[in-house]
Amino acid sequence: METILSINGISKSYGPIQALKNVSFSVPEGCVFGILGPNGSGKTTLLGTILNVLKADAGSYQWFEGMQHDVARRHIGSLLETPNFYHYMSAMDNLEINASIKQRGHDDKLRVLEKVDLLQRKDSKFQTYSLGMKQRLAIGAALLGQPKVLVFDEPTNGLDPAGIAEIREMIRMLNKEGITIIMASHLLDEVEKVCTHVAILKKGDLLLSGPVEEVLQSEDQVEVKAADMPALQNVLNNMPGIIKTNLVNNVLLLSCNETLTTQNINEYCAAKGIILSHLLLRKKSLETKFMELTNN
């Protein structure tokens, strides 16, 4: 499988603020790659860098295993932060400029306008559009000429709930057609719903990257209580399959292997002569996982 994008040790600072610190990862063909992180974590800086609107202080990136950058960008549809169009021109005329620079997609304008539901307004000036319409036009411009790769920065920003659902559905559809999608988002829920791969950024550091199910794997936790808590912890520390025990507020929290069940734990304690007064399986939410990753 081809590597669409590989990023090697990119660093970038704005004065004293280090926006990206030695970030490296690669994006395989055909995936939906989410760049996840809270506001100000460096997502937009990273996307700006790989699209050459920002200059990295160090590091490099390669599109399509080494295609010349300017040529590569013509095969990439991008939406960076805000929609950028000539205010005094219609959607059609604006798209004509996009197509001319890309050197492709001249006969594709009506198709993309229909796809983002702007066909009726194709001859209205950009400055008369609502925020949501501007955002949709930007997505339409990104789709122009059927690019192999789409780069979206917060694609659902400024859209209403129906619009958000539509965009997510569209991303899934496009990905099914074989298009690789790279998107930045601060919404965990969004990444979880549409992405196959994820990279997590925090204050410019790359915390983790890989397939979503590995990175955002939600391990379960078990709560137990007994009359003699220290003895209970002692016993369970030695039980095979238990990764970690943690005493919080007089409740023992267990991180377990997937194979371990509450029944196993109960039987094991009983065999060691400890009667449990409390046994509860808690599904750890992704939200907690995300907070854990990005805080501390």
Added chain:
Amino acid sequence: MRSLLAIEWLKIKRYRTFWILVGFFAVLLPLWNYEVANGMINMGKNSINLLSQAYNFPEVWGNLGFWASIFIVFLSILVIILTTNEFSFRTHRQNIIDGWSRLQFYHAKVGMVLLLSVLATLYLFILGVIFGLLNGGSPVDIFERFEQVGYFFLLSVDYLGFALLISILIKRSGLSIGMFLLYALIVESILKGILNWSFDTASPGNYLPLQSSDELLPFPFIRMAQQMISKETISMWPYVIVTIIWCSIYYFAGRRILLRRDW
């Protein structure tokens, strides 16, 4: 370059401000000169008029060229608006994202400056021929002292190139126009005054960025006075060379800024 200019054309052909400013230049320049030639506008009283009414060949070139060097301000403001628009709409980013290199973006703008200068010069030539013939000139004399048409081309590149650099530096439209006018109309005159006053004979103030090309097309009355005082004709070559040097400085400065900074 042709494809870059074709895309610049797509950007401006439906832009009303573009047509208005070009219209100002195209309409006001001949109108003004028509009135000067016919004494409807004059400087002085009674029978004294400091404005040259000579629109015959070859005087028409110096006369038209001087007035065009003032009306070029319309086109300079146009260049500023077209360039700063890119920054305020953030379309300069979009152009890059869509696949232009930074240098292509810059060269599209430089190309626009050159093309506007060629067209303005061509227009000046056509106006000159019409004025000259209407004022009784003979077609045989059209090319006498014709180098002044070339001087106007240099002056235009100088002014528009300076406007482009200011826009790239400042990025904001209102401030750029203000700074351009402030420099062109006031600051440079002050600097020129100080420099020429302190260095008596050498007149270094004449070689300031815009002044160097203004010297190529001086106020016709001053030119006549100069010719009367010194019998030798004043060589324009130093001003031609310095103007070209300034234009190159604008080009390389703008290029360096755009290639280095974040967009």
